[in-house]
Amino acid sequence: MEVILARPFNHLGSGQDPTFVVPSFAAQIRAIALGTVDPVLRTGNLDAIRDFSHVKDVVDAYRLLLAKGEPGQAYNVCSGEGRTIRSLLEEMLRLANVQATIELDPARLRPSDIPSLVGSADKLRALGWAPKLSVADALRDVLGPRVGGAPSH
Numbered sequence: 001m002e003v004i005l006a007r008p009f010n011h012l013g014s015g016q017d018p019t020f021v022v023p024s025f026a027a028q029i030r031a032i033a034l035g036t037v038d039p040v041l042r043t044g045n046l047d048a049i050r051d052f053s054h055v056k057d058v059v060d061a062y063r064l065l066l067a068k069g070e071p072g073q074a075y076n077v078c079s080g081e082g083r084t085i086r087s088l089l090e091e092m093l094r095l096a097n098v099q100a101t102i103e104l105d106p107a108r109l110r111p112s113d114i115p116s117l118v119g120s121a122d123k124l125r126a127l128g129w130a131p132k133l134s135v136a137d138a139l140r141d142v143l144g145p146r147v148g149g150a151p152s153h
Contacts, residue, residue, distance in 0.1 A: 013055030
């Protein structure tokens with residue numbers, strides 16, 4: 001069998017399950033924006049550093065790997081840039097024009113949380129891949145048009 005291994009890092013976009021951190025933030029921000037809940041955001045660890053990409057760029061990477069990937073090789077599907085969860089939350093609040101108090105919810109903490117997880121996309125970039133959409137585009141998509149602005153293309 002000719003196998004190409006894609007190792008995806010965190011990716012963001014509309015339609016994600018609300019149990020993931022960014023969709024969870026988005027649901028809370030939407031509720032605050034609508035005035036249906038007090039302006040308090042409940043979070044887990046905001047200091048973790050992760051490598052995020054827009055899901056549409058991830059799909060483009062998969063397509064490229066199908067066309068040009070070398071069997072037997074593994075490719076990181078990632079941006080190569082680390083961002084704290086806190087920076088994503090702050091950007092989402094800014095995009096939504098929402099002010100909220102941030103409270104740590106012990107139930108949202110993971111028993112073992114890797115402090116930093118960032119990849120190198122050098123092998124994928126050597127095939128001609130580059131992200132076309134920003135993390136801000138993905139955050140807008142997750143927030144939705146009524147809260148975060150127009151969705152990305």
